[in-house]
Each structure stands twice: as structure tokens, then as C-alpha cells.
Amino acid sequence: MLNEIDLSRTDLNLLVLFEIVMEERHVGRSAERLNLSPSAVSHGLGRLRTLLGDPLFLRTPTGVVPTDRATELAAPISEILARVKAVISSVEPFDPARSSRRFTIGAPDGASSVFLWQLLHDLPTLAPRVDICIRQLLPRQGQPVPSFAWSDALADLDSRAIDIAVIPLGDVPARFTTRTLYEEDFVIAMRAGHPLAANPTPANYYASRHLVVSHSGDPHGFVDVALAERGLSRRISLTVPNFMFALAVIAETDLVTAIPRRFAAMHGSRFGVTYVDAPIALPRFDITLVVPKVAMMDAGVAWLVSTLAQFSPSAPASSGERVVTQGTNAASAQ
Known part of the structure; x- marks a missing residue:
């Protein structure tokens, strides 16, 4: 714990430096954000190590990694800086009409x-x-x-x-x-005129070629968990990194995909994409x-x-071919 003499000699900027290095995990990038030279950042870290009695950050070939002590200090230091910012900003209260943040x-x-x-x-x-x-x-x-x-x-x-x-x-x-902003579930989306839209039975759904949204490329999604519980599986023909990309792809192919209902209602029509309720029960979220x-x-x-x-989305619109199948509980989390 700092005593009164130590605190009087402490530079608050060292805590700012600590927070930036924790975020960047790299001395050079931290220096750029702080408009300092890398040597100045290294010097500041040296002063912090002396002040706090710990190495704090260990060098690696790709940057720095925090010690256990640095990880423990991260939240308290962030809270200290947030309180300081709040005190300073209270001098001139935040005005959204004038702010350029x-x-x-x-x-x-x-x-x-x-x-x-x-x-x-x-x-x-x-x-x-x-x-x-x-x-x-x-x-x-x-x-x-x-x-x-x-x-x-x-x-x-x-x-x-x-x-x-x-x-x-x-x-x-x-x-x-x-x-909580709103409740959501997932629907099964496909190009307009896709055979599944006219007859979205579980069997037809399982037999379709599927697209999964996955930023890592891992083809296993929440639908597969639900299918596995029934002893079933599906063919994942393609993974893409986001839902907008998914809409663009399914609009021009016979692939089908699970996407959020409100997202489908808001953006599907511009791609010529329709959707149906999921033919298997999936949770809401x-x-x-x-x-x-x-x-x-x-x-x-x-x-x-x-x-x-204050955001309160209206009930999602139904697409022209949206079908509610008997016994269906509209899908949910991906």
C-alpha cells in the first residue's frame, strides 16, 4: 500500500500508461496511442515496477504479457482512472448536443x-x-x-x-x-422460391445444404447441438464470418442458414431472401x-x-413465404 510520501510523488500518468499497455500488450503501439516514444514508455514502466514492486509486464517476441500481479491491478486501476475522469468531466458536464466523442x-x-x-x-x-x-x-x-x-x-x-x-x-x-433491449429467436433463411420455403418439414430441413456463421470457420453451431440431442446431423457446406455475408450468399444459392428473426425481417427483402420458422425447437434469448x-x-x-x-423494436414483419409449422418453437441463440 502506498504511504503518504509515495502518493505525493506518484505521477497519475503512470496509471494511464499502465492501462494502455494492458490494452495493447505492446510497447510500440502503446507509445503511438500516448504520443510518446517507445523508450519513454519503457522508462515509465520501469518507474511503475519500482512503485508497485512487481515486473508487471514480461517481454515476448510479439509484445508483452502481464504478470499475475498486473492482472490483479487492472480492474482497481481502471476504476481509479474512471473516478478521476468523472471528477474532471464534472467541471464541464457531458452535453451530447456539443460533444465530439x-x-x-x-x-x-x-x-x-x-x-x-x-x-x-x-x-x-x-x-x-x-x-x-x-x-x-x-x-x-x-x-x-x-x-x-x-x-x-x-x-x-x-x-x-x-x-x-x-x-x-x-x-x-x-x-x-x-x-434488456429486446427478445430474439432464430429463423431459417433461404432464397425466395427455395423448395424448403414451401414445405419446411424437419426432414426437408435436415436434407438441405447448410451455411453457418462462424468467424473462426468452425462449422459446429447451436443448431448442431439441438440436432445431436435428437441423434441427427446436417451437412455444413459453407461457413462465413457474419450474417450480412450469409444473406448475400444464400440469395444466390440453395444454401439455408439460421439467422436472427429481426435481422431477417429488416434486411432479408433487399437480398431477395425469405425465411420460415425453424422446424426444430430452439430456445429464445x-x-x-x-x-x-x-x-x-x-x-x-x-x-x-x-x-x-430506449430502443424498442417493433414486432418483426413476416416475409411473404414465412411458414409456421405445427409444433414449432421458433429458434434462438447461435
């Missing part, structure tokens, strides 16, 4: 492509100079436990790589706060806004959370 929202494109349009519609009036960066998030493929599947998104929030995450995860650690509680002390982040929390 840029916020980063992480979300799978099946969600961002739904809520983003209302946000973009509102920003010119509410915050004409505020800019938004969307960072695509996808779960770890083959990971059936949601808290593990979306653990990378939570890590991005902890490291401040993103300000807010919008993901299908409601059970989060206590250090986060959440807001909530699309949830997740943000670190400490980040809510930032008036700008709190404003963005409030703005997004």
Missing part, C-alpha cells in the same frame, strides 16, 4: 444491424457531433455455455476496448450492469446491453446507455 459498441452483426439504424436516425438530432464505432463480436464456436461463449466480449469491456457490448447474455458478473458499472460514472457512456436502452 467517439463511442465503441461491440455486438454481433445480427444485433448491431437491428439497433444501429434507430441510433443513427436519432444521433443527428440528439448528438450531431458524436461518432459511433461498431466492433463485431461473435461467440466462441463450439462453446455451449453462454458465459464462456461471450467471455471475450466481457474481457473487451474490462479492457475498455469497447464502451458497451450488446450480446445475447443476461447472466453476467456483478461488476457489470445490464439492460434476450439481446442485452452490458457495460461495466464503473464505466457508468462516465456521463457520456451513461448517456449512450440511456439512449440505447
